[in-house]
Every structure is written in structure tokens, then in C-alpha cells.
Amino acid sequence: MYVHVNAAVSVDGKLSSRRRDQVTISGDADFDRVDRVRADADAVLVGVGTVLADDPHLTVDDADRRDRRRRDGRDGNPARVVADSRARTPTDARVLDDAATTYLLVSDRADPARLDALRDAGAEIVVAGGDDGRVDFAAAFDALAVDGVERTMVEGGGEVIFSLFEAGLVDELTLYVGSLVVGGREAPTLADGEGFVDDFPRLELVGVERVDDGVLLSYEG
Numbered sequence: 001m002y003v004h005v006n007a008a009v010s011v012d013g014k015l016s017s018r019r020r021d022q023v024t025i026s027g028d029a030d031f032d033r034v035d036r037v038r039a040d041a042d043a044v045l046v047g048v049g050t051v052l053a054d055d056p057h058l059t060v061d062d063a064d065r066r067d068r069r070r071r072d073g074r075d076g077n078p079a080r081v082v083a084d085s086r087a088r089t090p091t092d093a094r095v096l097d098d099a100a101t102t103y104l105l106v107s108d109r110a111d112p113a114r115l116d117a118l119r120d121a122g123a124e125i126v127v128a129g130g131d132d133g134r135v136d137f138a139a140a141f142d143a144l145a146v147d148g149v150e151r152t153m154v155e156g157g158g159e160v161i162f163s164l165f166e167a168g169l170v171d172e173l174t175l176y177v178g179s180l181v182v183g184g185r186e187a188p189t190l191a192d193g194e195g196f197v198d199d200f201p202r203l204e205l206v207g208v209e210r211v212d213d214g215v216l217l218s219y220e221g
């Protein structure tokens with residue numbers, strides 16, 4: 001699985017405010033770039049924290065890009081994937097509408113009745129639990145690959161992105177740094193989780209570009 005993490009942060013590295021509601025950091029050009037990255041992916045992945053906070057749709061906005069995908073024999077939108085160990089995704093979440101296939105990655109601790117309700121709402125359930133009761137991403141990606149998902153774009157949030165770095169699964173990171181200060185010790189950052197104390201993952205900086213009123217940094221994992 002090729003894993004491309006994309007996120008937008010404030011100058012102080014925050015994904016959103018301490019209220020954890022969505023903060024618009026990207027400008028129009030960056031959102032258009034995000035749409036292009038989505039259109040190139042087989043799947044777009046977020047954690048359930050992002051679903052609960054933002055209720056994202058995770059589809060391709062640009063009709064030409066969707067048409068191009070269909071001409072290439074693909075679905076108009078990439079699949080949507082939610083890391084959701086305990087099946088907390090609301091059954092009326094926007095990711096569960098019929099615009100694309102949606103996989104929920106759950107652990108074996110998820111309540112079977114919740115799973116039935118989510119299946120009825122259109123979700124494909126993938127059980128891939130790790131020893132810590134959370135999603136084992138390596139196992140989940142192997143399961144998705146069987147369905148032809150070879151390229152996944154990850155759109156956050158900070159808990160999921162930390163776990164992917166911890167598991168050594170990040171191939172590429174694009175980070176838009178907007179020119180605003182958010183602050184807040186409880187505000188989510190690019191990589192939260194437990195944090196590293198040694199053996200810090202190192203990335204290779206491969207691109208720096210001014211976009212909107214911010215900077216797009218491109219890294220290889």
C-alpha cells in the first residue's frame with residue numbers, strides 16, 4: 001500500500017483549535033490540490049475523531065476529475081475509509097452516503113449490533129484489531145489491497161497520523177502550513193498519540209512551494 005498523508009496546519013502546527021471543530025487553514029489553491037490528490041487515490045482515510053468533529057464527505061469535488069476516473073474504469077470517487085475500532089461512526093455520517101464505497105476499519109471489540117446498524121447504513125466492515133484494541137493499519141491495508149486499494153490518501157487527524165508514523169507506513173507527506181496562529185496545548189497537532197521520545201521518524205524534504213498565503217512542504221517517508 002502506498003500511503004500519502006496530507007494535512008493543513010497553522011504556523012504553530014495545529015490541525016484545528018482546542019474545540020476540535022474544523023478550522024479553515026487552506027486557501028482555494030490548496031483545497032484544489034487536495035481534490036487532485038483525492039482524485040489520484042484509490043481510497044481516502046480518516047480517523048473516527050475527524051468524522052465526529054467535521055462530518056467530512058471525502059469525495060472529489062471537480063466533475064472533470066470524477067469523469068476522468070470513470071474513463072479510466074474506476075469509480076468516480078475513491079473509496080472512503082474510517083479507522084473506527086469501536087464503531088462510533090454515526091449511521092447518518094456523510095461518509096456513509098452512496099457517493100462512494102465506505103470501509104470502516106474496526107477491532108474485534110466493536111459491538112456486533114453497532115456493526116449490523118452500520119452495515120445497514122451502507123458500510124463495508126473490515127475487522128483488523130491490534131493488541132491495543134485499536135486498528136492495526138498494516139493488517140487493514142492488506143485487507144483493502146485485496147479489494148484493489150493500492151494507493152491511500154490519509155486526511156487525518158493527528159491520532160491516526162501518529163499511528164501511521166509509528167508503524168512506519170507513511171510513504172509521502174504533503175503539509176500545507178497556513179499563516180495563522182491557533183495555539184492551545186490541547187489543540188490537535190499533525191502527530192499526537194503518545195509521541196516519540198527517541199527513534200524519531202525522519203522525513204526527506206523534497207519540495208517547498210508558496211501556495212495561497214502559506215507554504216506547501218512535500219516530504220518522502
Ligand SMILES: NC(=O)c1ccc[n+]([C@@H]2O[C@H](COP(=O)([O-])OP(=O)(O)OC[C@H]3O[C@@H](n4cnc5c(N)ncnc54)[C@H](OP(=O)(O)O)[C@@H]3O)[C@@H](O)[C@H]2O)c1
Nearest residue numbers: 007008015016020047049050085135156157158159160163
Ligand atoms: N487541518 C487538517 O488537515 C485536518 C485534517 C483532519 C482532521 N483535522 C482535525 O483533527 C481533529 C480530529 O483529529 P483526532 O486526532 O482527534 O482524530 P483522528 O485521528 O481523526 O481519529 C482518532 C481516532 O481514530 C480511532 N483509531 C482507530 N485506530 C487507531 C489507531 N491505530 N491509531 C489512532 N487512532 C485510531 C481512535 O478512536 P477509537 O479508539 O474509538 O477507534 C481515535 O480516537 C479535528 O479537530 C479535525 O477538525 C484537521
Ligand SMILES: Nc1nc(=O)c(N)c(NC[C@H](O)[C@H](O)[C@H](O)COP(=O)(O)O)[nH]1
Nearest residue numbers: 008023024025026054056057058059155
Ligand atoms: N486540507 C485541509 N485544509 C484545511 O484547512 C482543513 N481544515 C482540512 N481538514 C481536513 C478534514 O478532514 C476535513 O474534514 C475535510 O477536508 C472535509 O472534507 P469534505 O470537504 O467534507 O469532503 N484539510
